[in-house]
Amino acid sequence: xxxxxxxxxxxxxxxxxxxxxxxxxxxxxxxxxxxxxxxxxxxxxxxxxxxxxxxxxxxxxxxxxxxxxxxxxxxxxxxxxxxxxxxxxxxxxxxxxxxxxxxxxxxxxxxxxxxxxxx
Numbered sequence: 001x002x003x004x005x006x007x008x009x010x011x012x013x014x015x016x017x018x019x020x021x022x023x024x025x026x027x028x029x030x031x032x033x034x035x036x037x038x039x040x041x042x043x044x045x046x047x048x049x050x051x052x053x054x055x056x057x058x059x060x061x062x063x064x065x066x067x068x069x070x071x072x073x074x075x076x077x078x079x080x081x082x083x084x085x086x087x088x089x090x091x092x093x094x095x096x097x098x099x100x101x102x103x104x105x106x107x108x109x110x111x112x113x114x115x116x117x118x119x
Contacts, residue, residue: 021059022093027051034098042079042100045119053119054098058085064112065091071107074114083114 031047034040040050053076058065061072065087072083082103085096 021062022055022096026093026095027055030054030096030098039100040081040098043077043119049119050098053117054083054096057083057114057117058093058096061112061114062091065093066109067091069108070112071103071105071109072112072114073102075116076119078116 031051034050034054035047043050045053057072057074064070065085067087067089070085070087072085074081080101082099082101083096084099084103084105086094088094
C-alpha cells in the first residue's frame with residue numbers, strides 16, 4: 001500500500017468525505033458527459049442531485065475500487081444503472097461516468113454490486 005503523507009492510501013481515502021474524494025475536474029467532466037442524449041431522464045432528478053448521489057455510491061465503495069477501470073452495477077429507483085470509475089495506481093479517481101442499464105463492456109476488474117438504492 002502506497003503512502004500519502006504519513007497515511008496509507010486506504011486510511012487516507014477513508015478519512016475523506018464523498019465530495020473530497022472526487023476532484024473538481026472529474027466532477028465537471030462527469031456533468032458534461034453523463035446525461036448525453038438525456039439518457040437518465042427516467043430518474044426525474046437534477047444533474048446536481050445525480051452527481052451528489054453517484055459520489056456517495058463511489059465513496060461508499062471506495063475500498064472495493066482497484067487500479068484501472070471499475071464497473072459498479074445496481075438499481076436506482078428500481079432502474080438498472082451502471083457507474084464506471086477509473087482510478088490510477090494510487091487510488092486517485094481520474095474519471096467516472098453513469099450509464100443506463102447494465103454495461104455490456106467486459107470489465108477490467110470484478111463488477112461491484114452497489115445494491116438497490118432510492119434517490
